[in-house]
Amino acid sequence: MMMRFWTLLLSSPAATSYAISGRAACPSYSQYATQIHQPLSAGKYQLSSMRPEQTCRKFTVPEVENAIDDMKSLVKDPDLFRLFENTFPNTLDTTISWKGFANNGTEEELTFVTTGDIIAMWLRDSANQLRSYKSFLKTNTSTDSLASLFRGAINLQARYIIQNPYCNAFQAPPESGLPPEHNSASDTDVVTPKYSSDFVFECKYELDSISAFLQLSWDYYEKTQDAKFFGKFKWIEAVKTILDVADSLLVGTYADDGSVNTSPYTFQRTTTRVTETLSNDGIGNPVKSGTGLVRSAFRPSDDSTIYQLFIPANMQFSSYLGKCADIMRIHDGDLAKKMSKFAKSVRDGINKYGKVKHATFGEIYAFEIDGFGSSNLMDDANVPSLLSAPILDFLDASDKTYQNTRKFVLSTWNPYYMHGPVINGTGGPHVGPGKAWPMSVITALLTSNDDSEIVAGLHTLISSTAGFGLIHESVDTFDASKWTRQWFSWANGLFGEMLLGLKDRKPDVLATSFQ
Ligand SMILES: *[C@@H]1O[C@H](CO)[C@@H](O)[C@H](O)[C@H]1NC(C)=O
Ligand SMILES: *[C@@H]1O[C@H](CO)[C@@H](O)[C@H](O)[C@H]1NC(C)=O
Numbered sequence: 393m394m395m396r397f398w399t400l401l402l403s404s405p406a407a408t409s410y411a412i413s414g415r416a417a418c419p420s421y422s423q424y425a426t427q428i429h430q431p432l433s434a435g436k437y438q439l440s441s442m443r444p445e446q447t448c449r450k451f452t453v454p455e456v457e458n459a460i461d462d463m464k465s466l467v468k469d470p471d472l473f474r475l476f477e478n479t480f481p482n483t484l485d486t487t488i489s490w491k492g493f494a495n496n497g498t499e500e501e502l503t504f505v506t507t508g509d510i511i512a513m514w515l516r517d518s519a520n521q522l523r524s525y526k527s528f529l530k531t532n533t534s535t536d537s538l539a540s541l542f543r544g545a546i547n548l549q550a551r552y553i554i555q556n557p558y559c560n561a562f563q564a565p566p567e568s569g570l571p572p573e574h575n576s577a578s579d580t581d582v583v584t585p586k587y588s589s590d591f592v593f594e595c596k597y598e599l600d601s602i603s604a605f606l607q608l609s610w611d612y613y614e615k616t617q618d619a620k621f622f623g624k625f626k627w628i629e630a631v632k633t634i635l636d637v638a639d640s641l642l643v644g645t646y647a648d649d650g651s652v653n654t655s656p657y658t659f660q661r662t663t664t665r666v667t668e669t670l671s672n673d674g675i676g677n678p679v680k681s682g683t684g685l686v687r688s689a690f691r692p693s694d695d696s697t698i699y700q701l702f703i704p705a706n707m708q709f710s711s712y713l714g715k716c717a718d719i720m721r722i723h724d725g726d727l728a729k730k731m732s733k734f735a736k737s738v739r740d741g742i743n744k745y746g747k748v749k750h751a752t753f754g755e756i757y758a759f760e761i762d763g764f765g766s767s768n769l770m771d772d773a774n775v776p777s778l779l780s781a782p783i784l785d786f787l788d789a790s791d792k793t794y795q796n797t798r799k800f801v802l803s804t805w806n807p808y809y810m811h812g813p814v815i816n817g818t819g820g821p822h823v824g825p826g827k828a829w830p831m832s833v834i835t836a837l838l839t840s841n842d843d844s845e846i847v848a849g850l851h852t853l854i855s856s857t858a859g860f861g862l863i864h865e866s867v868d869t870f871d872a873s874k875w876t877r878q879w880f881s882w883a884n885g886l887f888g889e890m891l892l893g894l895k896d897r898k899p900d901v902l903a904t905s906f907q
């Protein structure tokens with residue numbers, strides 16, 4: 393403990409790239425987020441102030457500060473505004489743990505975005521953490537800009553993917569001078585391909601990790617049209633790596649002659665939790681070849697899949713691979729064609745194999761399938777989920793099969809839908825039954841056009857933080873004081889993004905009083 397405290401103070405990431413005085417006196421946000429800070433919001437939920445003091449914020453941009461000011465006049469409810477004010481800037485305030493340049497000098501920007509209470513960069517979390525600021529992103533060459541944060545994260549993710557394409561969470565780059573974090577959960581992991589814990593924090597292969605890189609790339613390109621950037625450093629090589637990985641995971645368990653194919657990835661952990669390891673000595677349950685779907689050993693919750701043809705990540709992969717072909721076209725036409733073709737074959741696979749008939753809801757999307765005919769009908773709170781399909785830009789929320797799926801997901805037919813007096817929403821095996829995840833409530837609001845559903849969801853969110861005014865990972869559906877993760881930056885950002893979106897979509901809803 394002492395050692396860890398010391399390294400945090402003395403090799404604070406800020407030291408290399410920013411000179412911010414007084415940083416050493418800043419409290420650890422892990423601690424800060426478990427305490428109530430004055431002034432409380434003036435409404436009945438009396439939410440804590442949770443922004444770090446100004447000198448302790450890791451990164452600030454005028455666009456986000458202006459958005460907070462702007463929302464102050466539009467959001468009439470003091471508790472709702474406080475939740476926005478605390479959560480929206482949380483990624484910038486607390487998780488831009490280092491920003492600098494490759495090899496301490498070149499023009500290749502790097503941004504190390506940590507997840508919150510764990511000092512490691514998840515490909516999925518960091519892509520989504522930055523996405524919450526997408527609406528303000530525009531061309532800007534300054535290294536103090538949002539655009540620079542995105543470029544740095546794309547460059548660092550590209551490096552991670554090229555080095556360890558099957559891994560999900562990574563250590564600070566050596567240039568930062570930050571020491572690697574020890575992940576005690578992974579001490580017993582036996583993984584092929586092998587990796588070094590100097591660079592990797594955890595190595596669970598999740599299709600949504602590499603898809604998140606494509607999503608982040610698209611988000612930056614869509615807002616800046618800066619196609620040149622993608623030809624400058626390692627982006628093209630990272631995309632080639634992704635295509636190779638995805639290609640190798642189209643292959644099923646058995647070859648045509650009956651022999652067992654060698655799995656490109658295996659994972660075993662000594663654990664009492666069935667979702668923390670893979671069956672069949674690390675390869676997972678059998679998968680049939682020929683569906684066009686890409687296997688995923690783990691879900692975005694970092695729990696293992698039951699059936700590896702995990703539909704939400706295939707939706708995300710198909711969506712952003714297809715979009716990123718537009719970026720690739722100016723650099724490598726053949727590769728762009730290959731990307732478009734692959735994206736289409738995954739979409740065809742989802743349409744052909746990923747839909748099942750449910751006795752109550754009609755045709756719905758399966759969560760996971762094995763290609764032999766078995767499917768797992770459920771949804772988990774983590775994005776990509778079935779509920780999130782429209783925000784993955786895979787389909788429009790009006791899609792009939794999606795609407796059926798949405799009703800199923802938000803009903804007690806979904807084995808991981810939790811309800812109670814405090815919060816109603818989906819959870820998952822990561823934290824277990826009885827705990828709904830606010831992230832699923834936020835996702836439901838992002839995909840809803842129904843004012844009463846949105847108002848009810850906002851009410852749930854402001855009333856279920858136990859007074860902390862931050863979005864927790866999960867909340868007991870009967871007791872708001874029982875929650876997990878005090879500092880989960882992605883969920884905070886997602887809340888901010890959702891509320892900001894209502895400004896354009898549903899300005900009247902923003903004026904609702906919850907008192
Ligand atoms: C670029 O970003 C910097 C830092 O956030 C900001 O001060 C500046 O106004 C931005 N420039 C433009 C043209 O938006
Ligand atoms: C960059 O600087 C950091 C600390 O200042 C040092 O630990 C690291 O080794 C340097 N990296 C390179 C590639 O020079």
Ligand SMILES: *[C@@H]1O[C@H](CO)[C@@H](O)[C@H](O)[C@H]1NC(C)=O
Nearest residue numbers: 811812813814815816848852
């Ligand atoms: C959850 O749904 C039930 C109906 O199933 C309802 O009685 C309860 O009020 C809801 N809870 C919240 C927090 O909205």
